[in-house]
Amino acid sequence: MRKISDSTIRRLSVYLRFLEQAKSPTISSGELARLGGTTSAQVRKDLSFFGSFGKRGLGYSVPELTRRIRDILGLERGYRVVLVGAGRMGGALVQYHGFRQRGFHITAIYDQDSRKIGSRWNGLVVRDVKHLETDLKKDPSDIAIVATPAESAQHVVDRLVRSGVKAILNFAPVPLNVPPDVEVKTVNMALELETLSYSLANR
Amino acid sequence: MRKISDSTIRRLSVYLRFLEQAKSPTISSGELARLGGTTSAQVRKDLSFFGSFGKRGLGYSVPELTRRIRDILGLERGYRVVLVGAGRMGGALVQYHGFRQRGFHITAIYDQDSRKIGSRWNGLVVRDVKHLETDLKKDPSDIAIVATPAESAQHVVDRLVRSGVKAILNFAPVPLNVPPDVEVKTVNMALELETLSYSLANR
DNA sequence: TTCTGTGAATAGGTTCACAGCT
DNA sequence: AGCTGTGAACCTATTCACAGAA
Structure with a gap:
């Protein structure tokens, strides 16, 4: 697997925290960026290392992205x-x-x-x-x-x-x-x- | 003042910890690097942002470098x-x-x-x-x-x-x-x- | 000879900017 | 129109490599 930087992993972890608290069913990179103290380009780049999880014009499905990040971080297993x-x-x-x-x-x-x-x-x-x-x-x-x-x-x-x-x-x-x-x-x-x-x- | 990266500051802090424990009166960038888990070039570069504290062929005076780093980090004042x-x-x-x-x-x-x-x-x-x-x-x-x-x-x-x-x-x-x-x-x-x-x- | 100090080269991470879906 | 995905440009940090002082 391609080498992913530590800072990307740390940010994913931060995004996850906000996704778990999110109320709306979708969220944009801009909104995640605001919450996590970074930029929308950074959010999209971070996620792009692992796949294309969003819908253009719409944003990301909160439950799906939550699941994906938990999976990337290996948090499912306990x-x-x-x-x-x-x-x-x-x-x-x-x-x-x-x-x-x-x-x-x-x-x-x-x-x-x-x-x-x-x-x-x-x-x-x-x-x-x-x-x-x-x-x-x-x-x-x-x-x-x-x-x-x-x-x-x-x-x-x-x-x-x-x-x-x-x-x-x-x-x-x-x-x-x-x-x-x-x-x-x-x-x-x-x-x-x-x-x-x-x-x-x-x- | 020129912008110094956070990682440089963190490493200075690590070097300081080893300088305070050092027994010999001088120490080389290679030795500091080994203790601090980095490279000798990195040590020299980190220090070079703040001045030239070493002696070529010899290394750094432990008490002097200790004092310099404490001063750079602002630790003298309490x-x-x-x-x-x-x-x-x-x-x-x-x-x-x-x-x-x-x-x-x-x-x-x-x-x-x-x-x-x-x-x-x-x-x-x-x-x-x-x-x-x-x-x-x-x-x-x-x-x-x-x-x-x-x-x-x-x-x-x-x-x-x-x-x-x-x-x-x-x-x-x-x-x-x-x-x-x-x-x-x-x-x-x-x-x-x-x-x-x-x-x-x-x- | 040893080890520093530092420009130059390289590697790595971030931001830009825009094509392409929805 | 809105927002993603991503190559390219940019910027910053690390490593190289070597001249020069002790």
């Missing part, structure tokens, strides 16, 4: 997600409603700290991270969320990769090394604040 | 940050060590929910969001973090903008409208998972 790191951030993520809503189900939580192990979080019992490999062998997961301290992140990731995890959402503030068939997305909040600092400093 | 939304995510952010470490001080927390108002969070008392404008008039902040539900985010942002906030880090999963002199960075975690879903679906 995912089992394991979370490593039961700190504050892990806690927020477990509760985060947006994940479940989108078909991402957190099925297990791991931590190192014996004070956390055994406690219940949103219906899940925090397990000792030493069980990570054996658990994943029994119940594989495609996606893991890493919310550990920076120091342990790479080690945890190595173990996840060995256990067959293919995609990792990383909240630890370090770039992670993984083999080319594994996808990592790092969310670094301090870094986001620093870009804001830069824009404040340069005006 | 920032007062207000947080709106005392939910799970807000709680995680208040505790997040990376912020304080980098000179971002959360000075107030606001919420709408009377059950949360008055409770202590990390030494701060959660205040009723109705005091937002009067508080900001007394003690202005340049930066706000918005961690409210999607529905209230735009309204909160309008009030922040009217109160003189110039930079917003948004965790609500909606694009926000702000005047051109205000900078917004949105972190949307469900969206990050969706890009991972896409890459799993297309292999």
Whole structure:
């Protein structure tokens, strides 16, 4: 398959959010653009990589386009997600409603700290991270969320990769090394604040 | 000032993190690149937008480059940050060590929910969001973090903008409208998972 | 010799503009 | 007439490659 840019995928995801809230049966590229903060040409180009979903003179059928984008993004199948790191951030993520809503189900939580192990979080019992490999062998997961301290992140990731995890959402503030068939997305909040600092400093 | 791309700024922020951990007194663009997951040419180009900080044949002085990047990013001055939304995510952010470490001080927390108002969070008392404008008039902040539900985010942002906030880090999963002199960075975690879903679906 | 600094070349993403359906 | 689909033009970011300083 043709290489699609990350920004296109992110925009599709944004369009999807608005399609799901749309009231009218059809929507134009211009309207989607306005909602998603982009241009109508961009919307049409983004969609054109995957096919021709619209009707000229009319726009896009909301239910059809919704279905198509969900399909492109692979959201139909639903995912089992394991979370490593039961700190504050892990806690927020477990509760985060947006994940479940989108078909991402957190099925297990791991931590190192014996004070956390055994406690219940949103219906899940925090397990000792030493069980990570054996658990994943029994119940594989495609996606893991890493919310550990920076120091342990790479080690945890190595173990996840060995256990067959293919995609990792990383909240630890370090770039992670993984083999080319594994996808990592790092969310670094301090870094986001620093870009804001830069824009404040340069005006 | 010449327009610098967001990706350059983000990489500077990554380099800075490694410079602060570096042990040797000098470092080459190749080494910084390896640590930061990029190329040596990229490192040199990024830095060249702001000056010539290295010595040919030698590399960059770690303390000097650290200072220069902190200066470029505007991190020397320190920032007062207000947080709106005392939910799970807000709680995680208040505790997040990376912020304080980098000179971002959360000075107030606001919420709408009377059950949360008055409770202590990390030494701060959660205040009723109705005091937002009067508080900001007394003690202005340049930066706000918005961690409210999607529905209230735009309204909160309008009030922040009217109160003189110039930079917003948004965790609500909606694009926000702000005047051109205000900078917004949105972190949307469900969206990050969706890009991972896409890459799993297309292999 | 090593490693920076930087124009030039390349690649990639966005916008334009218009032909072609409905 | 309205709005899509898309090649072409444009613009921006990355990579190359090499001259030049330590």
